[in-house]
Amino acid sequence: MNKQELDKIKNRALEEHIPIIMDDTLQTIRKYLENKKVDRFLEIGTAVGYSAICFTEFLSDNGRIDTIERDKERVKEAKINIKNMNLENTIRIYEGDALEILPELNEKYDVIFIDAAKGKYPFFLNQSLRLISKDGIIFADNILYKGYVMSDYNKHKQRTAVRNLREYIKEVSENPNLKTEILEVGDGLAVSRIKI
Ligand code: SAH
Numbered sequence: 001m002n003k004q005e006l007d008k009i010k011n012r013a014l015e016e017h018i019p020i021i022m023d024d025t026l027q028t029i030r031k032y033l034e035n036k037k038v039d040r041f042l043e044i045g046t047a048v049g050y051s052a053i054c055f056t057e058f059l060s061d062n063g064r065i066d067t068i069e070r071d072k073e074r075v076k077e078a079k080i081n082i083k084n085m086n087l088e089n090t091i092r093i094y095e096g097d098a099l100e101i102l103p104e105l106n107e108k109y110d111v112i113f114i115d116a117a118k119g120k121y122p123f124f125l126n127q128s129l130r131l132i133s134k135d136g137i138i139f140a141d142n143i144l145y146k147g148y149v150m151s152d153y154n155k156h157k158q159r160t161a162v163r164n165l166r167e168y169i170k171e172v173s174e175n176p177n178l179k180t181e182i183l184e185v186g187d188g189l190a191v192s193r194i195k196i
Pocket residue numbers: 019020021044045046047048049050051052068069070071074096097098099115116117120
């Protein structure tokens with residue numbers, strides 16, 4: 001991994017105010033995945049490819065990442081970044097809305113990282129439950145959304161997002177097939193392991 005190039009991608013994304021994965025969130029995910037063999041990784045929300053590039057360190061030799069992004073400009077930038085890291089054969093970008101692309105997917109993934117529109121998290125969860133492998137693990141970033149989710153604050157203009165993030169937490173917590181932790185790292189990270 002070309003660390004210098006990766007830092008350039010990270011700093012450019014931060015300058016552009018693109019909400020890339022936070023360092024402590026990545027560090028936490030690393031702890032969950034260090035003893036896992038990840039062949040297939042799915043990401044919902046590529047942005048400029050920063051997190052997908054970071055996640056390649058968790059892949060097995062022939063491992064692959066599929067990642068979905070609907071913003072054309074970001075897809076363009078992600079492709080350049082992925083090429084500059086020589087990862088064109090490892091990361092595949094699906095261009096378009098995850099609401100349409102997810103139902104079309106029909107393979108199993110060892111890890112799924114949800115990091116797109118917060119108002120759609122319950123939908124992303126349902127699709128992820130269909131796509132996750134037997135001993136897989138589903139991460140959802142920004143699950144505590146600046147603290148709004150755990151407070152009684154609901155007059156905010158982002159209340160649809162907050163309501164759906166709460167719904168996500170409720171569903172993963174009540175699902176008997178999942179073992180879930182809600183962690184206060186970064187902007188909040190939900191970790192749901194599939195019970196086998
Ligand atoms: N995972 C990235 C950051 C993603 S930011 C990283 O950590 O580096 C969230 C991205 O999700 C944005 O680029 C936004 O355009 C995209 N997005 C939001 N809703 C989406 C949807 N329904 N389908 C596809 N992409 C979506």
